[in-house]
Amino acid sequence: MKKKRKSAGIITIGNEILSGKTIDTNSNFICNQLFNIGVSCEEVCTIKDEKLKIIEKVNIFRSKYDYVFTSGGIGPTHDDITSDSIAQAFGQKLLMNEEARKRLVEHYSDDILTKARLKMAFLPEQASLIDNPVSVAPGFFVENVFVFPGVPKILQIMVKEFVKSLDGGIRYYKKTVSTKLSEGIIGSYVEKIQKKFSYLEIGSYPYFKKKSFGVSLIIKGDDKSKVIEASMEIYSYIKSIKGEPKIF
Amino acid sequence: MKKKRKSAGIITIGNEILSGKTIDTNSNFICNQLFNIGVSCEEVCTIKDEKLKIIEKVNIFRSKYDYVFTSGGIGPTHDDITSDSIAQAFGQKLLMNEEARKRLVEHYSDDILTKARLKMAFLPEQASLIDNPVSVAPGFFVENVFVFPGVPKILQIMVKEFVKSLDGGIRYYKKTVSTKLSEGIIGSYVEKIQKKFSYLEIGSYPYFKKKSFGVSLIIKGDDKSKVIEASMEIYSYIKSIKGEPKIF
Structure with a gap:
């Protein structure tokens, strides 16, 4: 039986993100x-x-999606x-997590394990820890909600490791065909080819460089041979109208 | 009477954002x-x-917030x-907008005003245009929903101009106090000062540079004199514990 995509x-x-001070790069990494x-x-x-x-957002997301990440x-x-x-979203108590406390105690000497730092050991009662190899204070998960810190360097290392443990379902196959023609020129053709290969996802992304512009078409789907077939067809068409296609 | 913040x-x-190909910088700009x-x-x-x-998200947002931006x-x-x-979210027809069509016709010569490009003149029947000085094809708004393109260079110029026309309500005042001490050291103090100045918003943002780390505290609110008072109190405290504060 075919696996379902998660x-x-x-x-x-x-x-700080909503006031414009910080660009959110964590979600892009995830x-x-x-x-x-x-x-x-x-x-x-x-x-x-x-x-x-x-609480509201976590409860909406955890019923809607297989996996929920917070940062x-x-x-x-x-x-x-x-x-x-x-x-609170899970109706659980926030309790001192013994393992988390132990890790903090080992990392910080007594005089710098402040009350503020100890706060990081208080977790939902049924939380499982997610290791933090950078600064010790762990992330955690409850059911399908995975909780990470906001500092990008720490989050990245933790997420990269954690994601390996997830059941990913079927992989994507992806090809890119780029051209120096604009969306306005190839738009109608791309619409046709999308209809023909309706089970693939064909995205059209204009790019602007210093001295040139053009479009990258990204062809994505579960079926490798179909992705290649569609990509080659787009490539041939663009070549036929002198659009200098590249495929990769 | 005091104005309400919008x-x-x-x-x-x-x-392309959800697949990780592109970092969303548009929302940060807005x-x-x-x-x-x-x-x-x-x-x-x-x-x-x-x-x-x-449709679902636009309808939730437009009833929840005074202004909605899409990109x-x-x-x-x-x-x-x-x-x-x-x-469709507004229950309106999508019709050829004569003014938008006129602008496209003026910009593109007949042979490059393709059917695909002409698609950009089809707008909700009660849309008002938002000027696009870069590539002509206009944005638009319907009631409180403001619709912009996704290409950052174009969006930025359009949003910058458009935002001037909005009623912004009361301005924020903001001060930053930075220190080389960590959040774990000053956390408890900051919690106390937040309680004292409960009508201000005090954010704590750790930073990591090549050879140093520390915390920036951002003090924000409607009342300039209170923002300054709280900032000076934090500054004095950090100085008293040799945290080398800077204020700006």
Whole structure:
């Protein structure tokens, strides 16, 4: 039997993103990792550090998608309220997690294991830890909700490792055909070819470089031979109208 | 009477973002512009190029927020379905907009005004145009939903100009106090000061540079004198514990 593709949603939490101070690169990193294992990311959202908003969004996402990733809000300060919110979303208590505390105690000497840092050991009662090889304080998951810190360097290392353990379902195959012609010129043709290969996803992405512009067409799907067939057909057409296609 | 702060939500539309190919920088640009005029961006989301998903999200956002921005999906290709989706979200027809068509005709000579390009003149029947000084094809708005293209260079010029026409409500005041101490050290103090100045928003953002790390505290609110008072109190405290504060 054919495996079903898994779906995912990402929630990034942080006022600094919504005020424009910070560009969210975490969701892009997670999207890439998910794409590589064949999980379809269906939605990314960014919301404020507000408990009710986090609870609401987590509950919507966890019923809608197979996997939910959150980033941000599990550090030692007053605005780090993600762990508490996740606990409430699942109707669980927020408790001192012994293993998390042990790790913090081992990492910090007594005089710098402040009350603020110890806060990072309080997790939903049924949380399982996700290792943090960079700064010790762990991420965690409850059922299908995976909770990561917001600092990109730490999140990336943790997610990269964690994603290996997920069941990714079927992989994507992908080909790119680029041309120096514009979308306005090839648009009608691409619409036709999309109809012909309706079970593939053909995306059209204009690019602008210093001295040139053009379009990259990305052909994506489950069936490798069909992806190649469609790509070659597009390549031949663009060549026939002198569009200088490249395929890769 | 005191003015109420306006809220906004941003919807970016595009499979290329969800597959990790592209980092969404458009929402960051819009967030910055909104912050500058005192509009609070409450939520950013990215969804796929699928009509039902766009309709659903636009209808949720337009009832929830004062202003809704969308980016992406108004070009000439088959996967550009935003205009049609917005029309359906408002229960309007998608019709040839005479003014938009005129602009395209003036810009493109007859032989390059392809059927695909002409598609960009089909807009919801009650759409008002938003000027596009870069590539002519206009954006548009229907009621409180503002529709922009996905190409960052074009979006930025259009949004920058358009935002000037919005009623921004009250401006934000903001101060930053940075220190070389970590969040774990100052976390408890910051929690106390947040409670004291509960009507301000105090955010704590760790930073990591090549040879140093530390925290930036951002103090934000409507009342300039209170923002300054809280910032000076934080500055003095950090100085007293030798945290080498900077204020700006």
